[in-house]
Amino acid sequence: MDRIDFRSDTVSWPTPAMRAAMAAAPVGDDVYGEDPTVNELEALAAARVGKEAGLFVASGTMGNLAAVLAHAGRGDEAILGADSHVYCWEAGGMAALGGVMPHPLPTDACGRMDPGEVEDAVREDDPHLPRSRLVLVENSYGARHGYPLPPAYFAEIEAVARRHGLALHMDGARLFNAAVAQDIDAAQIARHVDSVTFCLSKGLCAPVGSVLCGPADFIQRARRARKLVGGGMRQAGILAAAGIVALNEMVERLADDHAHARLLAEGLARLPGVRVDAAMVRTNMVFFELADDVPLSAEQVAERLRETAGVWVGANGSRGFRAVTHYWIGADDVQVFLSGLQTILAAA
């Protein structure tokens, strides 16, 4: 990459192996179901998460939206975390396009809803009320340090969903980060949900795309939903080829990103003027804040880091930051970040 960019793992460029695979990919018309590379990616993705079928979509947002549209209808209600990505950062798609009402619940420090509160949120069968239809979970949990939630939590939510006949979808944008951090298979997490979206274009480095996986009949409905939102692509094998490389070559190495995030968090914990909860850093995200006596805003610090050290980082509110590690961030880049920040804070 041409810069040291910690703003997100979404900024990561495709690898040379991906570019080569893209150039050589056999293609067909995927709306006709005739793109062999897309078909291969969908089968591979489904196998990796232990589901029957997969659907290649343009983004995580599209995967989650297609899932909601395939699971629920107008006037139905979806229970989800009040700080979940689907609720906060996906343009209200479920309500805007599906007529599905979100029912947000608080989450704990790791991003867990209380299973008892989920159960209490399920509506009675009463014509006054919306119909509870769906529960949405997320792993890793972006708003909570990218925390990798364990299968046991999803088993508890699954039990509630099953008791009440609700569908259960996981926004697993960074499912493989969650799995690698816990040294388990992604399928061990996904077995507790009906459907899961995971992203190829974040830590896995593909340029575009996510895969929605689930039972074959559900994926058939989601395929219709994808078409409805304009997501039927044609010679998409060019993109899917990078996704195949992502799944085959880029999953285990996510452990390096997690190690770099830990290195950054430990370094930040030693810097005067910075507050960080290093123990919460289990995947590739580091959230940290300026101490109260630092006379600069997060935006000003981010600007100085860019100008003086060539390091890009995202301000998170007026005092906070989110730094995300990925394939193109090495241990030396972490040191550039730390010494650049130290200099800025010492001069403030």
Ligand code: TLP
């Ligand atoms: N997240 C982006 C921003 O939208 C915040 C990022 O930089 O982290 N689920 C989760 C948990 C996500 O973090 C994201 C993207 C998505 C879904 C949506 O994926 P895309 O961007 O492919 O639509």
